[in-house]
Amino acid sequence: MTYLVATSRDARLAGDRFRDMLAGPGILRIPGAFNGLAALQAKQAGFKALYLSGAAMSASMGLPDLGIISKEDVCFFVRQIRRAADLPLVVDGDTGFGGILNAMDMVSSFEDAGAAAVQIEDQELPKKCGHLNDKKLISPEEMAAKIAAASRARKHLCIIARTDAAASEGFEAAVRRAKLYLEAGADAIFPEALTTEDMFRNFAKQVKAPLLANMTEFGKTPYLSASAFESLGYKMIIWPVSALRIAARAQETFYDHVRQHDRADGMLGSMQTRAELYDLIGYADHEALDGSLKKTVVTDAMRGAAAE
CATH class of the missing domain: 3.20.20.60 (Phosphoenolpyruvate-binding domains)
Structure with a gap:
């Protein structure tokens, strides 16, 4: 945090x-x-x-x-x-x-x-x-x-x-x-x-x-x-340098995928979800510091769940 x-x-x-x-x-x-x-x-x-x-x-x-x-x-x-x-x-x-x-x-x-x-x-x-x-x-x-x-x-x-x-x-x-x-x-x-x-x-x-x-x-x-x-x-x-090597290979894979398929959703399983990222960086905690910000609602889509 x-x-x-x-x-x-x-x-x-x-x-x-x-x-x-x-x-x-x-x-x-x-x-x-x-x-x-x-x-x-x-x-x-x-x-x-x-x-x-x-x-x-x-x-x-x-x-x-x-x-x-x-x-x-x-x-x-x-x-x-x-x-x-x-x-x-x-x-x-x-x-x-x-x-x-x-x-x-x-x-x-x-x-x-x-x-x-x-x-x-x-x-x-x-x-x-x-x-x-x-x-x-x-x-x-x-x-x-x-x-x-x-x-x-x-x-x-x-x-x-x-x-x-x-x-x-x-x-x-x-x-x-x-x-x-x-x-x-x-x-x-x-x-x-x-x-x-x-x-x-x-x-x-x-x-x-x-x-x-x-x-x-x-x-x-x-x-x-x-x-x-x-x-x-x-x-x-x-x-x-291990973490950077891992990240660089993942990015290379992503760019190749988008170039070949013209879309990125085929790689959702390899991505950190929006909810996971927000939790890691303390998004809600930062919002709470500023009363002018309305609390973000974390939806199923943000968690990577398929919309019903």
Whole structure:
């Protein structure tokens, strides 16, 4: 239920709420949500935290994930997701949108928008998806300075340092970078694009910190469950782009159907009904806030029932 009609919202700072979750038992299951509606659906399904992927944001804007979108683009998504679901939100901050000062400004802006945590990676610009070839990294020292600056700039935001070094510099280099980033002030580590269970296990044995596993599809990481990652020593698992991939395929199917059949009612069984949508977004609750609006009558047709 969105912020306009919520009767109770957690008054704690978002970063503090997320730290409490990290301190609790078990692995945090954090699905990606690429807009406010997806965030509401994830909350309705029972998830307690969300992830905002740069790749998902870029794709939803019709752009590749190459560091094209701006800090203000991301803040727009952060605000709508936080307002819609009021769940701790982990935000993909790419490379920090530039150098040290840019990373500090990003942290402040994300906090103001409502983020709980930010992920910063050690790639050069233009950056690439972590599961693609030929990634170029900044030096470990430059990344550590960026992490230290981000940590100094935050009031409550959790800092998650991502390293892409395993693919280009080797596993041990990724471990060394992770330890350096922790010393610089990172709260957690995200080792990107590890390719085997043994690599995940060995990384967790060598890096003593909350670790994030990226369960993205069609990449280099084997498909593992949340419980499997937990047994390997991981505290967080994200499915960053999965919801967008599902939504994109459904939209593609819809457009193909309408083009072929010249009508959409053949796909009613695949649609969320009007009544279901209104219930999800709290339509009646919003109406009740404005006495000038007459309450909408939910009919059988809105529920998807055939008219008699």
